[in-house]
Amino acid sequence: MNGTNGLRAVIQNANAPLFDAAGDPDTLRDSLTLGQLRRLVAQTPRPKLPLYAYKYEDTDSLKAELQEWFSYGDNEILLEAKQEYEGRYGVWSKSSIDTRSSYIDDLLQQLQSSEQADRIHAGMLLLYVVGGVFGESTAPEHQFHWITENARHFHSRSVFYKTYQSFRNTCEIFWESATEEDDFSQEASQKRSSCRLEMVLHLTVMYFMLEVLRTDQSFRDGLYALQPAILPYFIEMVGILRWKSGTDYPIFLVLWKTILAMLGGRTELLKTKEYARRRAGLPQELPKDIITASPLDYHIYRQEVISKYPSCQPPPPCLPIDFDATTITPSYTDYASRPKELPLLNNTYLATPMPSAAPSPSNSPKLKKQSFQTDQNMPFLFPITDEINESIPFSIKEAGELFHSRLNMSLATFQLWKEQDIFLKTERGWIDPVDDESENKDDSPEAIKLRIVEETYKSSLPHLQSCVVVLLKVLLAAVNVPQLSPIQEDAEEGGESQGRLTLDEIDDIRTREVTMKAISGIILLLLKWFRVSHVLKFEFLSQLLVDSRCPLLLLKVFGLQDLSTSIIETCEMKESNFFQVCSNHSQNCHSPINPQQSEPELLKPNGGIAITPSTTDEDQTLITEYSSRLFFTSINFLRILQKLVKKKAHRNLILVQYKSWQILRKPLKVAQDDLRLYVLKITKGQIPYCGRKWRSSNMRVITSIYLHCRPDLREDWLSGLDVEADIDDALPQEHALRAVIEGYNVRRYPSGMKALGYHTKLERDFFEEQIAQMSVQHDNEDIFMQEDKCEKREEMGETQR
Structure with a gap:
């Protein structure tokens, strides 16, 4: 700000009169030229943009994740569970371990009862115990301690397995009653409401155990041993919601936590990816700070060098790619859509003679100087000496060796090349289409995770499309936010006293945010783990998402909200959160909040919590007043969109057609590194099709891409040398990729593809x-x-x- 004030003072002095009021020419002021003004502006230090202190992780803190499970309307269930427990049983914290174990066993016995009232009673008490027995807690930290301890005790008594079985039985009863459409009696309605309550109680117990114990290896092994497998079952259940009603909001959170508990997050993904590369026989990946090239980029570069220097022989490529190939996927599948040429025998004008030459040369104008210059596209055949190496410039040989040394074969490229080779051979009838790899017998954690992903994909293949439809429908319903309520409109017109939202409105907004967070986590984790297992699993799920218009829906998410303003609003009511409600209804807790340990908080007009900002040692302001839930969801949506359109010309053209850049400019204004990075990555894929006018007016964005995105050795996204050919081949390449995906699924999962209506050629x-x-x-x-x-x-x- 000091530099800005100084510049303002200089400009004011420059606009002042040359003489003072007395008109003395000796007091002539120094004039400021335009060049001096430009140098002064360039040298003036600009204030650094404040950054958000948010750091992207797999999940939020454990306390925050547990609080997000309960909506504000669930507080009555918590208090009812507390009343069910008190007066009938002893003090939990003072009981022995054997007493607690016998009490848990009695509840599990009631959970298997044929009477629904007994099952609901047992579910209420299990909820109270796994919730930390908050009636006996002295502070939120004390309750949190008993939550972790009771979750471990539940695991030792196999509570999760028996709760899972009881939940499945309740779902069958609920769906049987839901199919009876003609039964609108009060008894049937009450039965369905009781089933919903019972399912929510079971899901609550499972959610708490999944969230607390998801890093425990013994608990993870127990999840692996569940029969039927829990992850395919939850995916199937989400798909059933497409046709039947159910508890959609809690099941999304449980499915998300199940994927994290069984497979893991970013750390487990990296370890599993390294193991998959070793199993495929690929070398270790090059470090991230080294600029690399893909096999296809090196193949194109090698063909260009050979066409220009025929005597040059760069190092051979790692894959036997066709000479004129521009993609890994086969390109012959689009021949049927092209107009076929007539054979020579059917040509009517075969005997027509060639036109005769002109009797004399035409009076052409004088050739320009450019016609005598060397054509850069023609090969350099001379000079050629006895030693071939001397006819090739040293820079060309060095470039080929450097390009080859930076060659990076990704696991996805290797798998795609292998499968397209099998696809071509299968179509030509040269191999048995049932031929498959031998089963992996390794018992390492990474191998077990890959087997879990394989079994999940195989079992969930008929239900993936329905699961995607349900997730996107719920996301669309959450995005279509109604107009401002009268309270909000009065707040905009009137004072701050009328600006508070009601508790129901805050709870509704909070529930939508939590639902969107869970959906984004589910889709992103499934995409990432399918890609580690096999790239065509990832491509199949991407195909389902694209066909369901997921990219356009994600653009709508960012288009209907101004992220720079909504990111600082936290829809939370401190007095209605889970731990605060439990603390207020505890017998031993006198002060719900410790002022010495809590950070200073500012109550916002909309009922949110704002934390005072802080600064770092480098005088860089960090904004700590933000919604971590909205940050997590926005980054996940951008990562999903980037994975769907990465290196897909046809999908990038769709984004360009819908002018996605006008929408993505909004999240680019938010000063957060991860958020900006994925916006720049998405924009980078669209720049070749945006035109010169767009590039000239958005040079600042292009500069940011060069500064923040990881470059490749072959960077031609800005020049756009052969954009028309890319546009012409975009749709055929999409069709070819889908043909390879169908061949992969039909060959390896014939039963699942038959359930989807595909014709298998295995007979x-x-x-x-x-x-x-x-x-x-x-x-x-x-x-x-x-x-x-x-x-x-x-x-x-x-x-x-």
């Missing part, structure tokens, strides 16, 4: 199909011949008449 081989096609063609020819004979007979009969 007969290639030659049987060819014979069948020939027989069909022969039958058609016989039919045509018979029709011709009938027509001729009719014509002869008419002539005779």
Whole structure:
């Protein structure tokens, strides 16, 4: 700010009159030229933009995640569970371990009762115990201690397994009652409401155990041993919600935490990816600080060098890619959509002679100087000496060796190349399509995770599309926020006293945010783990998301809100949160909040909590007043969008058509590194198709891409040398990729693909199909011949008449 004030003073002095009021020419002030003003502006230090102190992680803190499970309307259930426990049982914290174990066993016995009232009573008490027995707690920290201890005790008594079985039975009863559409009696409605309550109680116990023990290896092993497998079951249950009603909000949170507990987050992903590379026989990946090149980029560069220097032989590529290939996926599948040329035998104008040459040369104008210059596209054949190496410039050889040394074969590229080779051979009938890799017998944690992903994909294949539809429908309903309520409108027109939202409105906004957070976590984790297992699993899920218009829905999410303003609003009511409600209804807790340990808080007009900002040692202001839930959801949505359109020309063209840059400019204004990085990555893929006018007016964005995005050795996204060819090949490449995906799924998961209605070719081989096609063609020819004979007979009969 000091530099700005100094510049303002200089400009004011520059605009002042050259003479003072007395008109003395000796007091002539120094004039400021335009060049001096520009240098002064360039040298003036600009204030640094304040950054948000948010750090992206797999989840929020444990306390925050537990609080997000309960809506503000669930406080009555907590108090009812407390009343069910008190007066009937002893003090939990003073009981022995054996007494607690026998009490838990009694509750599990009631959980298997045939009477629904007994099951609900047992679920209430299990909820109270796993919630930390807050009636006996002395502080929120004391309650949190008993939450972790009771979760471990529940694990030792197999509470999760029995709760899971009881939940499945309750779901079957609920769906059977939900199918009875003609039964609108009060008894049937009460039965469905009781089933909903019972399911929510079971999900609460499972959610608390998943969140507290998801890093415990013994608990994770117990999840692996569940039958039926819990992860495919929850995915199937989400898919069933497409056709039947249920508890959609809690099941999304439980599914998200189940994926995290069984598979893990970013750390486990990196370890599993390294293991998958070793199993595939690939070398270790190059460090992130080294600029690398893909095999396809090196192949294109090598072909360009060979066409220009025929005597040059750069190091061979790691994959035998076709000479004119521009993508890894096969390009022959689009031949059917292209117009076929007529064969020479059917050409009517085959005997037409060539046109004769002109009798004399035409009077052409004088050739320009450019016509005599060397064509850069023509090969350099000379000079050639006895030693071939001397005919090639040293820089060209050095560039080829450098390019080859930075070659990075990703696991996805290797898997895609292998599968497209199998796909081509299968289509030509040269291999058995049932041929598959041998099962991995390794018992390492990474191998177990890959087997879990494989089993999940195999079991969930018929339900993935329904699961995607349900997730996106709920997301769309959460995005379509109603208009401002009268209270908010009065707040905008009137004073601050009328600006408070009601508790129900805050709870509704908070529930939508938590739902969007869970949906973003589910989709992102499934995409990442499917990609580690096999790239075509990832591509199949991406295909389902794109076909359901997920990219356009995500653009709508960012278009309907101004992230720079909504990110600082936290829809929370401190007095209605889980730990605060439990603390207020504890018998031993006198002061719900310790003022010495809590940070200073400012109550915002909308009922949110704002923390005072702080500064770092480098005088860089950090904004600590933000919504971590909205940050997490926004970054996840950007990462999902980037994964769906990365290196996909057809999908990037769709974003360009819908002018996504006008929408993505909003999150780019938020000063957070992860958020900006993925906005720049998405924008980088669209720049080749935006045109020169867009590039010239957005040079600051292009500069940010060069500064923050990881570059490649072959960077041609800004030049756009062959954009028209990329646009023409975009849709055929998308079709070719989908053909490879279908071949992969049909070959490895025939039962799941049959359930989806796909025709599998495993019943007969290639030659049987060819014979069948020939027989069909022969039958058609016989039919045509018979029709011709009938027509001729009719014509002869008419002539005779």
